[in-house]
Amino acid sequence: MSTYTRKSTPDSNMKAACSTETSMKKTPTLEMSRATELPESTLCVACSADGRLLGLGHSRGFSVWCASSLLCAAEWLQDGLEMTSIQITRMAEKAYLLGTVDDMGVARVFAYHCESIHLLSVINTMENINKRSICLTFELSEGGHYGAASISCNSDVWLEVYHFPSDAWLKELEMEPSQNQDPDSSADVDVKWSPVAAVIQIQPPKTPAGTELDGPLEVLQKNNFFTHCLAMDKDMGSSSRQWDEQPFDEEAGKINESLRRCTHHFLLPCGQFPGDSHAKDQPALPVSVCVWWSGSHNLFHYLLRKSPKNKTDVEPMLDVLWPNAKEILCSAVSRCTRFIALGLGDALVCVWDRQSGSPLSVVPVSATDSAFSRMQFVDFQPESADDSQTAATVCLLVLCKSGTIHTVTSGRGAQSCTAQLNERPKDSGDIPTVIASVPFLQSMMLVVQRNGNMFLQDVLNKTKVCFLNPPKTFQMSTPCSPVYALNTKQQTLVIQGEQESSCSAGRHSQLFRFTFGEPGIMEQYIISHPDSQRQQNTLEEACNIYLRQRALSVDERNKAIAHTWKQLQDTAELEQQRHSRAAAS
DSSP, X not given: OOOOOSSOOHHHHHHHHHHHHHHHHHSXXXXXXXXXXXXXXXXXXXXXXXXXEEEEEEEEEEXXXXXXXXXXXXXXXXXXXXXXXXXXXXXETTEEEEEEEETTSOEEEEEEEXXXXXXXXXXXXXXXXXXOOEEEEEXXXXXXXXXXXXXXXXXXXXEEEEEXXXXXXXXXXXXXXXXXXXXXXXXXXXXXXXXXXXXXXXXXXXXXXXXXXXXXXXXXXXXXXXXXHHHHIIIIIHHHHHHHTOOEETTTTEEOGGGOOEEEEEEOOOTTSTTGGGOSSOTTSOOEEEEEETTOSEXXXXXXXXXXXXXXXXXXXXXXXXXXXXXXXXXXXXXXXXXXXXXXXXXXXXXXXXXXXXXXXXXXXXXXXXXXXXXXXXXXXXXXXXXXXXXXXXXXXXXXXXXXXXXXXXXXXXXXEEEEOSOXXXXXXXXEEEEEEOTTBTTEEEEEETTSOEEEEETTTTEEEXXXXXXXXXXXXXXXXXXXXXXXXXXXXXXXXXEOOSSTTOOEEEEEEEEOSSSSTTGGGBOSOGGGSOXXXXXXXXXXXXXXXXXXXXXXXXXXXXXXXXXXXXXXXHHHHHHHHHHHO
């Protein structure tokens, strides 16, 4: 295993190696099941949800591989180009959609059909060299119906959401013979695919000029709740954004909000949430997208309506706004997209429940010495005998910049609790670079450290279950930013590594595969049929659970209402006395 550390010394490396060796002697190891050579300069890998295909981005383009045999099925090549991001999703039984971003910031949409790759659309074409748009991130929704790209151009940043004509593309792919593809250029000859339509274009929200918050009474007098929330961002979030990410305009005395980055999540239908009534026939089709901007306190929701008749009419209509007390640092969405978790400043975790439209819980984490950097939901926890508790109970992994990992368990009607899974790393090589919930292993997470160590950890018992070890002649490549993918269907992990070679050729990039589904160390943790697990409750079941919880909490709610009214009366009396003194003077 590689020992990638910063400012290390021989003594520190020896101590770290001895510590790791001692730990590995006590913990079982899982050897890799296979390794195969990768294309030159492989930068990214993705696995389709059905587990059949892998997409690998590398220099001169990308390739599609069979996940079982690890053999290349097709490739799309172009000289002088490197793919830095790739995603693959299935449109139909034998048709897949791929989204890529290259090193020049160009996003493309491809189709893999009948062992051929077809370029369907270039998302951000460069028509004017002075107005060159750069794609920062590009994501496809599962099933390939929508795509979202974060675009930067001339210091402006915005999010564009597209609707893909999947049905039309499938018909065109069936009609298009593979002979029309030029094998030398990896491009279709004289083929005009149905165009991609922009649904909405989301700009960073701007605070109305002159909006300030002077005191709590002015807050109560605000008629425009949206304006009030934006003012909260301006007053409370600007100080943290000013020096970290945004240039400061000294003449104007304000932050250049156009450079704020955004994070988004596609959302599926969920109970009574806006837009769900129009998606009863297609429950797997996204109905909305939630967005938050760096430095913001607010989570915005936009419905994914049909493409506008006028292509320039893509101004967004905000449907839901969820305000938060602190600045949003990271976020995660559950597999069913019912729950949205936000990691906030001052070590707070807020979990929003889309079915009720209110926070499920707000949990303080004892990590005030370090800000949150990443979070993720834990898949497939053990089910409780009390259905009313498990129906709205979630477990989260939270990674801090210091390297500590915390679990947060919360639920409506249940007491929230937190736990720290590891000690704060004393050596930079022990800092985790990857924490990933493993969907096919119960309450399990994958951890990759900067020094190249890989292991599986039980979230509930806080114990290392096993280390993942390639042979001694192999080592992890780029442990600070590992190239890996989890295959839920085949219950495997593929991750990029390197083999030391004694010949002049030097190092060879390899794709390691670890298999968890075979009998052995992981047998007791394997979930045989992840997709057959209990799905999201129906609306009727959710309503029954909600009514039971309301009935059980009626006394507490009455006390809270009485306390609130008492506070309002006291505030009104104090305000009346202040006005009387002011009038008398």
